[in-house]
Amino acid sequence: xxxxxxxxxxxxxxxxxxxxxxxxxxxxxxxxxxxxxxxxxxxxxxxxxxxxxxxxxxxxxxxxxxxxxxxxxxxxxxxxxxxxxxxxxxxxxxxxxxxxxxxxxxxxxxxxxxxxxxxxxxxxxxxxxxxxxxxxxxxxxxxxxxxxxxxxxxxxxxxxxxxxxxxxxx
Amino acid sequence: xxxxxxxxxxxxxxxxxxxxxxxxxxxxxxxxxxxxxxxxxxxxxxxxxxxxxxxxxxxxxxxxxxxxxxxxxxxxxxxxxxxxxxxxxxxxxxxxxxxxxxxxxxxxxxxxxxxxxxxxxxxxxxxxxxxxxxxxxxxxxxxxxxxxxxxxxxxxxxxxxxxxxxxxxxxxxxxxxxxxxxxxxxxxxxxxxxxxxxxxxxxxxxxxxxxxxxxxxxxxxxxxxxxxxxxxxxxxxxxxxxxxxxxxxxxxxxxxxxxxxxxxxxxxxxxxxxxxxxxxxxxxxxxxxxxxxxxxxxxxxxxxxxxxxxxxxxxxxxxxxxxxxxxxxxxxxxxxxxxxxxxxxxxxxxxxxx
Numbered sequence: 001x002x003x004x005x006x007x008x009x010x011x012x013x014x015x016x017x018x019x020x021x022x023x024x025x026x027x028x029x030x031x032x033x034x035x036x037x038x039x040x041x042x043x044x045x046x047x048x049x050x051x052x053x054x055x056x057x058x059x060x061x062x063x064x065x066x067x068x069x070x071x072x073x074x075x076x077x078x079x080x081x082x083x084x085x086x087x088x089x090x091x092x093x094x095x096x097x098x099x100x101x102x103x104x105x106x107x108x109x110x111x112x113x114x115x116x117x118x119x120x121x122x123x124x125x126x127x128x129x130x131x132x133x134x135x136x137x138x139x140x141x142x143x144x145x146x147x148x149x150x151x152x153x154x155x156x157x158x159x160x161x162x163x164x165x166x167x168x169x170x
Numbered sequence: 171x172x173x174x175x176x177x178x179x180x181x182x183x184x185x186x187x188x189x190x191x192x193x194x195x196x197x198x199x200x201x202x203x204x205x206x207x208x209x210x211x212x213x214x215x216x217x218x219x220x221x222x223x224x225x226x227x228x229x230x231x232x233x234x235x236x237x238x239x240x241x242x243x244x245x246x247x248x249x250x251x252x253x254x255x256x257x258x259x260x261x262x263x264x265x266x267x268x269x270x271x272x273x274x275x276x277x278x279x280x281x282x283x284x285x286x287x288x289x290x291x292x293x294x295x296x297x298x299x300x301x302x303x304x305x306x307x308x309x310x311x312x313x314x315x316x317x318x319x320x321x322x323x324x325x326x327x328x329x330x331x332x333x334x335x336x337x338x339x340x341x342x343x344x345x346x347x348x349x350x351x352x353x354x355x356x357x358x359x360x361x362x363x364x365x366x367x368x369x370x371x372x373x374x375x376x377x378x379x380x381x382x383x384x385x386x387x388x389x390x391x392x393x394x395x396x397x398x399x400x401x402x403x404x405x406x407x408x409x410x411x412x413x414x415x416x417x418x419x420x421x422x423x424x425x426x427x428x429x430x431x432x433x434x435x436x437x438x439x440x441x442x443x444x445x446x447x448x449x450x451x452x453x454x455x456x457x458x459x460x461x462x463x464x465x466x467x468x469x470x471x472x473x474x475x476x477x478x479x480x481x482x483x484x485x486x487x488x489x490x491x492x493x494x495x496x497x498x499x500x501x502x503x504x505x506x507x508x509x510x511x512x513x514x515x516x517x518x519x520x521x522x523x524x
Contacts, residue, residue, distance in 0.1 A: 070178035078392075085387045093352040093383045103359030110361070110368045117368065136283075136370075143284035146219075150293060 016126060023122050031115045034108060041105040048098055056088040191401040198401055202415045205408075207249035210261045212272075216301045220276030221294045223301060224248075229264040234524035236335050237269040237306050239298055241326075243317035244427070245377055246420045248274050250504050251316070253412050257504045259513065266517040268524070269306065273298050273319075277421040283370040285424035287431070288449030291325045299326075299333050310335035310460075312520060316503065317341050317473060321435060324481065325448050327458045336523045337458065338516065340465045341473045341499055342481055346436035349477035351470075352383050357436035366429045371422035381417065384471055413500075442480050456486040463519050464492045465512065467502040491519060 060081050068074040092098050121131040130138075216223035240260075242248040251259040251272070263270050273295065278285065302311050313334050315323025320342030327337045346354060365372065382390070400406040423431075440446035446453040464482045466475045475494065482492040493515060497507050 068181075071180045071184060074181055082387045082392055086385050089383075089386055090352060094350075094355050099355045099359035102356060103361065107361045107364055110364050114368045139281045140284050142281065147289070147293075 020122050020126050024119055027115045027119050027122075031112060034111050034115065038105070038108040038112060041101060041108055044101050045105055048092060048101065052088050052092045053085075056085045059084045059088070188395075188398060191398045195398065195401055199407055200411065202411065202418070205411055205415055207247075207253070207412065207415060209249075209252045209255060209258055210264065215271075215305070216298065218294060218297055220278060220282065221298075222274040222276060223298045224272040224274060226260055226264055226270045226272070228269065229261070230267045233267050233269045234521060236308060236310070236312050236524040237271060237302050238263065238312040238314060238520070238524075239271045239273065239302055241273050241295055241313060241315040241319040241323040242275070243319045244275060244322075244423050244431075245318060246416055248272050249416050249419075250413075250500060253416065253504050254409060257409070257506070257509060259503050259508065262509060262513045263517065266513070266521070268517070268520065271298065271302055275421070278371055278424045279422075280370055283366070283425035286426035286449075287322070287325065287434075289424075290322050290427060291329065291448050292451075295322060295326050296330060296333075299330070303333065309333075312336040312338065312524060314338035314340060315342060317499070318343050318431070320344075321431070321441070324441070324455070324458070325446070325453050327460065328453045328455060329448065329451055329457075331457055331459055334460050336461045336463070336520060337487075338463045338465070338520070339478070339481055341467060341470055341502060342464070342478050343435060343473050344484075345439065345442040345477050345480040347439040348474070348480065349436070350474045351472060351477075353380055353472060354436055354474075354477070356380060356383075357432050360432060362429050362432040362437075366425040370425045372425065372428040373422055374420045377420045378418075413504075442484060444484075455481070455484040458485040459487050461489040461523050462487045462491070463516060464490070465502060465516070466492065466494050467497045467499055468494055469497055469501070470499045472499040489523075 063084070064077050064080050066073075068077045117132055121133070124131055210226050212224045212226045214222050215225045240248070240251065242251065252261065255261055260270055260272065275290075275294070299311060299313070303309065310333055313323050313327065313336070315321070315338070317340070320339045321344065323337065324339065324342060324344065327334045343349075346357070397407070397410050400410075434440040434446050438445075441453060442455070444452075444454050444456070462482070462485055464478065466478045468475060470478075479492065482490060493512075495502055495507065495512055497505060502508055502512055
């Protein structure tokens, strides 16, 4: 009963607009929180890359301290530089610390995408369009139906083949 | 006192030449869309959903009786096996007298996110095998799987041994825990459930990231320096552009298939432990009892030899061969080494069994 006066004031679609705004602002707040965590992980990501760069450059300086003077020396310097950098970076990408941070970073990026999807869903529904979940349901149903049809076709083919073999024997 | 400069003027000459080559590149190099990757003539003999079964036209008067179906990887597209006439895997096999079919997985879209291992193994691959059997009036055919295509083909050979006469596993992804590559490290730390739930299919951009962490300086700098140095070498440029075009064209991987692949192969390593299920059926590697030819590249930085070799020891086949080559993942299938060593050895083995 108490909602009646409120319903009277919110005329038609404007009521949905109010509730949609609330949903969108909740998502935006969560995006903001996620962004803070995402930034921490992205900072760690670039820190790992830049530390590896510094270490690799130190190794290059130790192995090739002189400035190359001719084309042959230049070529060997380039080879040393590439080999050391490739080895050090491969070691980094192969490490537990990189894998773990990268995994969390991608996961956080996915959470941000999920909030964006949620906002899109609110907008889609306000425009009377199906949400992502609803479309996914349709895809799932189509997939299941296709599988059933394929199985039935295979069974039908087997039956036809058996019948044909029977006819040939007769 | 006059200081003597030890700087070799040739360095400057080379730098000027290099700069000139960069400036000349647009005049000498074709645009990617001007390059066709369809090299060896073929017919599309079957289409199911987005997949296509290609049948290559024979290049010899006589062919071996048993046809060969290639199950290409899920990453990038089949063109690398037919990248140019001189380095074409397919063309070489045709010239050796084999009847070659290729399964193109196509480009899945959002609506294909529910396609799973079962659809690929018992659906697309099985339908192709059945089609070829009908078309060629044979009871069994030879199957070759490359990279992740070999994971699918391995599951198929275990579930349908009655249809496979010979199985060739080229750099197969089998034992995820033994894989020492960067890819496997990233896969082990991935929240694949979240990725599939939120994004659906595995996006190509993620694969491009994975490529970028593989030898980033050799592949990201040296490769392009060499390209500009050789800009006047038509053959080099043509080959370079073909491979680059191929590298830049990887389709998405259907979400459910990607989920099971990451979990069952890299995270839980179920395939090699004989604990994997596809469409409710148990994958027992011991049921692979047909002749097996496993090809492994020692320098493979996408699928390490330790990841591929366990297949050789896990199967039930008595007639089995393991070959190791001093090259990389792509070098094994599209290089002079593949033409001069890998393919002749495979052809000899296959001819004796076809």
